[in-house]
Amino acid sequence: MKFKPEEYRIKDEPMKPFIDPEEIWEYLNQAPATAEQIKAIIQKSLDKNRLNLQEVSALVNTTDPALVAEILEGARELKKRVYGNRIVLFAPLYIGNKCTNNCRYCGFRTSNKEAERVTLNDAEIVAAVEALEETGQKRLILVYGEHPLYSPEYIANNVKLVYGVKKDNGEIRRVNINAAPMEIEGFRIVKEAGIGTYQVFQETYNQDAYAAYHLGGKKRDFDYRLTSLDRAQEAGLDDVGIGALFGLYDWRYEVLGLVRHTNHLEACYNVGPHTISFPRIQAASELDVDPKYLVSDADFVKLVAILRLAVPYTGMILTARESQQIRRDVMQFGVSQIDGGTKLELGAYADKEVPDDNQDLKKEQFKINDNRSLAEIIEELVENEYIPSFCTACYRLGRTGEHFMEFSVPGFIKRYCTPNALLTLAEYLVDYAKPEVAKKGWALIERELLLLDGHQDVEEVRRRIEKIKAGTRDLYF
Numbered sequence: 399m400k401f402k403p404e405e406y407r408i409k410d411e412p413m414k415p416f417i418d419p420e421e422i423w424e425y426l427n428q429a430p431a432t433a434e435q436i437k438a439i440i441q442k443s444l445d446k447n448r449l450n451l452q453e454v455s456a457l458v459n460t461t462d463p464a465l466v467a468e469i470l471e472g473a474r475e476l477k478k479r480v481y482g483n484r485i486v487l488f489a490p491l492y493i494g495n496k497c498t499n500n501c502r503y504c505g506f507r508t509s510n511k512e513a514e515r516v517t518l519n520d521a522e523i524v525a526a527v528e529a530l531e532e533t534g535q536k537r538l539i540l541v542y543g544e545h546p547l548y549s550p551e552y553i554a555n556n557v558k559l560v561y562g563v564k565k566d567n568g569e570i571r572r573v574n575i576n577a578a579p580m581e582i583e584g585f586r587i588v589k590e591a592g593i594g595t596y597q598v599f600q601e602t603y604n605q606d607a608y609a610a611y612h613l614g615g616k617k618r619d620f621d622y623r624l625t626s627l628d629r630a631q632e633a634g635l636d637d638v639g640i641g642a643l644f645g646l647y648d649w650r651y652e653v654l655g656l657v658r659h660t661n662h663l664e665a666c667y668n669v670g671p672h673t674i675s676f677p678r679i680q681a682a683s684e685l686d687v688d689p690k691y692l693v694s695d696a697d698f699v700k701l702v703a704i705l706r707l708a709v710p711y712t713g714m715i716l717t718a719r720e721s722q723q724i725r726r727d728v729m730q731f732g733v734s735q736i737d738g739g740t741k742l743e744l745g746a747y748a749d750k751e752v753p754d755d756n757q758d759l760k761k762e763q764f765k766i767n768d769n770r771s772l773a774e775i776i777e778e779l780v781e782n783e784y785i786p787s788f789c790t791a792c793y794r795l796g797r798t799g800e801h802f803m804e805f806s807v808p809g810f811i812k813r814y815c816t817p818n819a820l821l822t823l824a825e826y827l828v829d830y831a832k833p834e835v836a837k838k839g840w841a842l843i844e845r846e847l848l849l850l851d852g853h854q855d856v857e858e859v860r861r862r863i864e865k866i867k868a869g870t871r872d873l874y875f
Contacts, residue, residue, distance in 0.1 A: 405450065406658075410665035413628045415621045417603050422451075422654045431456035436465050440472035443707040446480065454657050457704045458650045466700060473703035473731040480710055484785040484819035486735040487772065488537035488574070489530055490717075492744050493518050493556060497543030499615030501601075502686040503643065503679060506543045508614065516744040517547065520559060525748035527560050531568025533739055533772045534830040536788035536822065539574040539597070544617060550584035553577060554591035561592065567829045567871060571790040574639075578616070579626030585633035594793050595672050598626045599641035603655025607647040611687075624659075631667045637793070638663075639715070640671045644693045644701070645679030653701050657708050673713040673735065674705055680719045680765045699728055706732025718768040725768055729784075739772035776826065777835045780842050786826065787819035791874035817859045818874045820846055824866045 408418050431439070439453045449457075457469055494517035497506040505513060518526065530538065540556055542548040557573045575588060576597040588596065602608050605620050612618045627638045640659050642652040660670045678693055679685075693701070706714060716725060716733040718740040725736065741747050770778075776786045791797070791814060820843050827839040843863070850856050862873045 406661075410662050412632065412666045413625050415624055416662045417605070417624065417655060417658060419604060419606075419651075422603075422651055422658070425451050425455040425654060426459065426650055428452070428455060428459075430459055433462070433465060436460055437468065440468060440707065443710055444472060444476055444479070446476075446710050448660075448710060449657070449708045451654055451657060451661075454654055454704065454708045455650075457707065458653055458701075469700065469707065470703045470731055473706040476706055476710055477730075477732045477734070481734050482785070482816045482819075483783060484787045484789075484815050485729065485733070485779055486537070486713070486787045486789065486819075487535070487738050487775070488539060488572075488735060489535045489737055489739055489747075489772070490541050490576075490742070491523075491526055491530070491538050491560075491747070492541045492742055493523065494545070494548055495543045495744060496545040496547060497615070498546075499544050499617040500613040501615075501617060502611045502613065503601075503646065505685075518744060522745055522748065523556060523559055524563055526745065527563040527570060528565040528568075529747040530739075531563065531565040531570065534568070534776075534788075534826045535739070535772065536568075536570060537572045537574070537594075537790065538570050539576055539595075542575075542577040544578035544615065548577060550580055550587040554587050557588065557591040557593055567825075569872075571788070571872070572793055579623055580629065582629045582633045585630045585635045589633060589635040593635075594790070595637045595639045596627075596630055596635055597639035597641065597673070597675065598623065598630075599643060599675060599677075600624060600655070600659070601643045602646040603642065603652055603658070604647045611646055627663065627671075628666065631663070631669070636667070636669050637672045639673035639675060641675030641677065641715075643677055643679065644698070645687060645691055647691055649691070649693045649697055649701055653704055653708075656705065660709050660712070670709065671712055673715050674709065675715040675717070676702060676705065677717055677719050680767065695724060695727075698724070699731060702728050702733065703731040718766040721767040722770065726778075726782075736775070738770070738775040740766055740768070742766060773830070773832070773835070776831070777838070780835065780838045783842060783845075785816065785819040785842065785846060786823055787815070788822040788826065789815065789818040789874065791818045794874075814875055816846065816850065820859060821862055821866065821873050824863045825871060828867060 407421055408416050410416055435456060439456060443449055460466055495506045496515050496517060497508055500508045538560060553575060560570050560573050572594040574595040575593050579598050600623060608620045617623060630638050640656060642656055644652060656674055664670045678698060679687055713734045714732050715735045716728055718737050779786045823839060823843060827836045831839060847856055847859060865873060
């Protein structure tokens with residue numbers, strides 16, 4: 399069903415706040431849906447139609463184990479239909495942890511006197527990128543605290559610097575950003591630097607909880623943050639990512655908040671978020687949160703599946719905050735992107751003396767729970783018949799914003815994703831994989847080529863793979 403702005407009491411207008419807590423709670427407090435209604439909602443999503451808030455709240459409030467199992471199975475099937483079995487890989491690169499905000503859940507908070515404040519200089523950034531390229535990374539997200547030093551011009555210069563680093567066959571082909579909200583002109587500056595997605599997480603969509611957790615700094619302004627990605631759209635930056643930090647407030651409310659944010663962007667700009675993230679609270683230096691809102695593993699799996707069904711076309715990011723086992727469990731229910739080989743300590747990628755499992759919360763934003771190397775994660779993905787992907791084709795061919803939705807909303811993006819994932823996997827196998835992993839990887843590629851359903855010229859994919867084996871790089875559809 400197509401979204402109609404008049405469904406909501408607050409009319410969607412560009413640059414205007416759009417969250418009505420009473421309305422969200424009205425949806426959550428509605429009478430439970432019947433089994434037949436739940437099945438119909440799941441089928442609607444499987445037909446690649448985005449769900450409305452009433453339907454999402456019905457899924458959220460479902461507790462019957464048999465129906466929850468159907469929700470999970472629906473999400474698994476939808477992910478397969480829209481994205482196939484590929485998993486996009488990336489790495490976060492923390493550039494600086496200076497911050498003027500005072501957020502009770504964050505190790506970067508300005509009141510945390512134990513934190514060691516670091517900002518990487520150009521040489522340190524280059525060293526980190528080279529170290530990441532040596533492992534095979536092609537996609538990075540640069541992460542910043544909120545501080546005057548990290549201006550749009552500064553971030554733009556970092557982006558250009560990263561794109562210019564070439565180590566052997568390595569290169570970074572997509573640089574995403576996670577940083578403070580900007581004014582329209584600031585978003586224009588970073589867009590012109592060639593960034594991919596710009597992420598701003600609302601953290602919590604409940605105004606009272608937001609005020610309780612954000613004690614100082616510009617981030618205290620709920621509405622300014624809420625409308626930040628409107629300003630990005632006004633600047634022509636149509637590739638944006640939203641997210642909530644689960645554990646600050648009732649997870650059911652946050653799921654509806656994320657869907658409401660999606661509705662707003664579609665209503666005002668005819669384009670939804672490129673990605674949705676759903677990090678859970680983890681240990682951090684000076685962490686101070688209300689434990690009653692912490693999300694159980696079972697509810698976490700359920701909320702990820704519901705988000706997959708709610709917004710069929712949107713990429714979903716699962717980070718190394720979660721343990722290996724949770725990542726294995728959750729990935730099958732709709733996740734399309736994960737990070738690998740993650741190190742949060744500033745400068746740690748280039749420091750060969752720092753073990754992968756070293757974590758000093760005085761130097762990090764929060765604790766991570768999956769410390770495996772990129773190589774280990776890729777090997778596991780291949781063994782479980784996922785296609786590890788470093789694809790950047792849509793971004794580089796202009797398939798973003800409305801153009802991306804033209805392909806992805808009907809599910810056609812799979813015709814590009816699978817061949818491009820196979821090409822980037824072939825690059826990785828030639829350049830970085832150990833022989834035993836390469837053997838498994840080539841077997842997976844051959845199986846996938848046999849399964850391509852006619853949307854793509856399989857012989858052309860094979861020809862390009864042979865070119866990669868002969869030394870050509872960066873081939874895509």
